Amino acid sequence: MQKLFGLCLLGLSVFSLNATAQTAITLEEKPFLSPLFSDNMILQRDIAAPIFGWTTPGAEVKVTMSGKTLTTTAGDDGKWIVKLPKQKAGGNYSIAVVGAEKAVLNNVTFGDVWVCSGQSNMEWGIKLTNNPMEEINAANYPNIRLFTVQKRIAYTPVTGIVKDPQNLYGVWSPTTSETVGKGGGAGFSAVAYFFGRELHKELGVPIGLINTSWGGTIAEAWVSKDSLSAMPDFTQAIAQVDIMATGTSGESFESKMSQWYEQNDKGIAAKWNSETPDAAGGAWSEMALPNAWEDAGLKDFDGMVWFRKEIELPESVAGKEATLNLGAIDDMDTTWVNGKLVGGMNVFNALRSYKLPAGTLKPGKNIIAVRVLDTGGGGGLNGIGSEMFLKVGDETIVLAGTWQYKVADALAKLPPLPAQQSNNPNLVTVLNNGMIHPLLPFAIKGAIWYQGESNAGRAEQYQTLLPTLITDWRKQFGVGDFPFYIVQLANFLAQDAEPKSDPWPLLREAQTMTAQKVKNAGIAVAIDIGDEKDIHPRNKQEVGRRLALNALAKTYRKRIAFSGPTYKSMERKSNAIVIRFDNLNGGLMTKGGDNVMGFAIAGEDKKYVYADARVVGDTIVVSSDKVANPVHVRYAWANNPVANLYNKADLPAVPFRTDNW
Numbered sequence: 001m002q003k004l005f006g007l008c009l010l011g012l013s014v015f016s017l018n019a020t021a022q023t024a025i026t027l028e029e030k031p032f033l034s035p036l037f038s039d040n041m042i043l044q045r046d047i048a049a050p051i052f053g054w055t056t057p058g059a060e061v062k063v064t065m066s067g068k069t070l071t072t073t074a075g076d077d078g079k080w081i082v083k084l085p086k087q088k089a090g091g092n093y094s095i096a097v098v099g100a101e102k103a104v105l106n107n108v109t110f111g112d113v114w115v116c117s118g119q120s121n122m123e124w125g126i127k128l129t130n131n132p133m134e135e136i137n138a139a140n141y142p143n144i145r146l147f148t149v150q151k152r153i154a155y156t157p158v159t160g161i162v163k164d165p166q167n168l169y170g171v172w173s174p175t176t177s178e179t180v181g182k183g184g185g186a187g188f189s190a191v192a193y194f195f196g197r198e199l200h201k202e203l204g205v206p207i208g209l210i211n212t213s214w215g216g217t218i219a220e221a222w223v224s225k226d227s228l229s230a231m232p233d234f235t236q237a238i239a240q241v242d243i244m245a246t247g248t249s250g251e252s253f254e255s256k257m258s259q260w261y262e263q264n265d266k267g268i269a270a271k272w273n274s275e276t277p278d279a280a281g282g283a284w285s286e287m288a289l290p291n292a293w294e295d296a297g298l299k300d301f302d303g304m305v306w307f308r309k310e311i312e313l314p315e316s317v318a319g320k321e322a323t324l325n326l327g328a329i330d331d332m333d334t335t336w337v338n339g340k341l342v343g344g345m346n347v348f349n350a351l352r353s354y355k356l357p358a359g360t361l362k363p364g365k366n367i368i369a370v371r372v373l374d375t376g377g378g379g380g381l382n383g384i385g386s387e388m389f390l391k392v393g394d395e396t397i398v399l400a401g402t403w404q405y406k407v408a409d410a411l412a413k414l415p416p417l418p419a420q421q422s423n424n425p426n427l428v429t430v431l432n433n434g435m436i437h438p439l440l441p442f443a444i445k446g447a448i449w450y451q452g453e454s455n456a457g458r459a460e461q462y463q464t465l466l467p468t469l470i471t472d473w474r475k476q477f478g479v480g481d482f483p484f485y486i487v488q489l490a491n492f493l494a495q496d497a498e499p500k501s502d503p504w505p506l507l508r509e510a511q512t513m514t515a516q517k518v519k520n521a522g523i524a525v526a527i528d529i530g531d532e533k534d535i536h537p538r539n540k541q542e543v544g545r546r547l548a549l550n551a552l553a554k555t556y557r558k559r560i561a562f563s564g565p566t567y568k569s570m571e572r573k574s575n576a577i578v579i580r581f582d583n584l585n586g587g588l589m590t591k592g593g594d595n596v597m598g599f600a601i602a603g604e605d606k607k608y609v610y611a612d613a614r615v616v617g618d619t620i621v622v623s624s625d626k627v628a629n630p631v632h633v634r635y636a637w638a639n640n641p642v643a644n645l646y647n648k649a650d651l652p653a654v655p656f657r658t659d660n661w
Contacts, residue, residue: 111206194544327383586648
């Protein structure tokens with residue numbers, strides 16, 4: 001588990017050789033008008049929504065909407081802020097901002113704005129979900145507006161937001177098939193979009209979605225220094241970031257990774273990236289791409305694998321520039337064409353698109369070689385086939401199909417990877433500084449959160465850390481105890497033959513405890529829609545729907561079921577234990593057979609065994625002939641449990657335990 005959650009996705013910066021992908025990106029630390037305010041934006045309804053920016057200290061700024069003008073002066077730090085009168089949902093407004101500069105914002109509407117944050121399962125783009133093209137083609141919701149915050153770490157709080165209109169970072173966009181497919185490496189956050197779509201359909205009000213997420217990140221990176229300082233666990237880590245804030249120098253992460261590959265990659269030593277016919281060095285296997293390699297012959301493999309594809313090109317390509325598109329790759333790639341290094345990224349599941357200078361391609365045979373390093377979960381070129389192609393002028397060469405592959409080495413046999421330092425998102429406070437603080441004090445309705453995989457193994461700490469994060473964000477945004485809805489970790493990894501102490505159920509318990517104890521919080525259970533082989537399950541539609549059920553019931557007061565059965569109490573009866581539940585919503589039921597699966601029972605010796613369980617009215621009676629005097633019960637208490645208890649609303653029971661062992 002340390003390998004999977006300690007190393008997984010730490011390298012998350014773009015190689016310097018791929019800097020051309022960063023064109024048209026600007027970063028204004030203190031612009032006259034924050035990039036949060038642009039055409040097509042949604043402002044929070046029923047609240048005095050602020051508009052803000054920076055100018056000369058003491059300068060006057062006027063904001064006009066619907067014929068009414070509000071005037072303010074900038075403070076000593078140059079920041080100005082105007083709070084608009086409360087508005088009902090809807091409208092099509094123009095807002096003029098006049099000061100040292102002038103800006104006019106068009107197609108502005110009012111609705112509910114939700115911040116959508118977490119790690120990879122929140123970042124996961126719509127192109128990598130179930131039925132991606134069907135979902136993308138159906139995306140036509142002009143009153144669902146999307147905003148993606150570009151990834152950025154900062155050692156102290158910053159105000160700047162990366163603005164990249166071409167890729168829809170830092171700009172508001174109405175939802176169309178085009179815009180939902182942008183705003184991230186594989187499209188806009190799927191969980192966020194499906195959550196917002198459900199709310200929009202049920203409520204009929206405009207919905208704004210701010211996606212600020214980063215794969216593989218720890219929760220403490222998203223908490224401010226002021227709030228995290230209250231937890232002694234992080235005192236030393238905060239001090240280290242404070243030192244880094246004074247300025248760091250040294251060898252870059254990319255340089256260290258390059259040296260690591262040179263020292264440890266058999267493929268480099270054997271020149272597997274070469275264009276010569278015999279450079280492959282022995283027999284290679286074949287794999288149909290795109291595909292997660294766990295599903296294509298490399299079961300449970302984490303490590304380094306090379307892929308090669310030979311293509312024939314006509315004379316017409318000679319001397320021409322080209323673009324090589326490989327789709328999404330998990331985790332890191334380095335790519336060559338005819339032995340020439342053309343690109344590479346240390347960011348998982350971002351779309352790979354590399355410019356090939358004139359002269360890279362040649363008539364006749366060409367060799368594309370891709371080295372992939374996967375540090376946990378699914379690995380390989382695992383996007384969609386339509387995004388794997390070579391574009392040369394007006395010609396498009398399809399690259400999806402059969403590729404050769406060869407394993408270089410398993411991760412367990414390799415030395416530790418270099419630590420990301422200059423652009424490491426897994427440092428305390430740095431994502432709050434770089435990706436939450438720039439949003440302040442934008443008015444919001446609430447937040448959804450999908451994170452925890454990178455904190456597995458520290459569940460007891462998470463019981464305090466997650467509530468600290470929620471309290472911290474509420475304090476920073478300044479709109480009260482706004483709703484905060486959590487996705488509980490989905491089932492993942494191999495199933496246990498016998499009950500044991502896995503780390504994920506403890507983390508799930510910490511998430512459930514937070515949802516139960518923190519005001520205006522809730523949880524969406526995903527224990528039945530995960531994937532044994534992939535930490536990124538594709539059914540994001542149901543995740544978004546279950547989050548929306550929480551919001552519709554708890555925030556919008558709709559009389560609907562929002563939770564599966566939740567543990568209420570237990571009673572010992574002879575050699576059995578009777579479990580009672582809340583949130584029955586019509587009663588208990590099983591799926592996939594009449595037998596209730598997922599329960600374990602233990603006596604005073606604390607040794608759990610899988611139990612017999614049956615539905616009796618609104619209770620579950622649990623027993624085992626191996627435990628004569630049972631004292632405690634657990635349900636769905638494993639990384640990947642076999643569990644099938646639901647209520648009649650078709651929502652899964654929340655994993656629980658009755659002990660505190």
